[in-house]
Amino acid sequence: MIHRQIQRPTGAFIGASWLALAAGVIAFVVGLWNASMALNEKGYYFTVLMYGLFSAVSLQKSVRDRLEGVPVTGLYYGLCWVSLGLCVMLLAIGLWNATLALSEKGFYAMAFLLALFGSVAVQKNVRDLALLGDSHDAREPVAES
Incomplete structure (x- = not known):
């Protein structure tokens, strides 16, 4: 067994992670709210955002699980990568074909x-803090591969 040191994320990193997540989501949603596009287009972009957040967190969890020796099937791991790539591609295709100014697309x-x-960083912090519990210096046994 290898003992891996788990570092407590700093308050600044936790705050910056939540700020990045909130700023990204709020800016995207406010942009959609104020956009002069059809409601179905707004729904498409909102769904891609939610799908992207879920797939990014799922991929980050799968990567971390594998690093920590938690079993993750190759199929699920591959689906996480495909899912994240697909939502980025859907956003890119949607923006490419949108009748928006280049500044709006950007x-x-x-x-x-x-x-x-932000979602990946928040998920990492939540997991680190959950593993640490109340301890500032915890060691977690990790199986050798």
């Missing part, structure tokens, strides 16, 4: 990527 792309980054 805004949606950056807000989307910021939200994805």
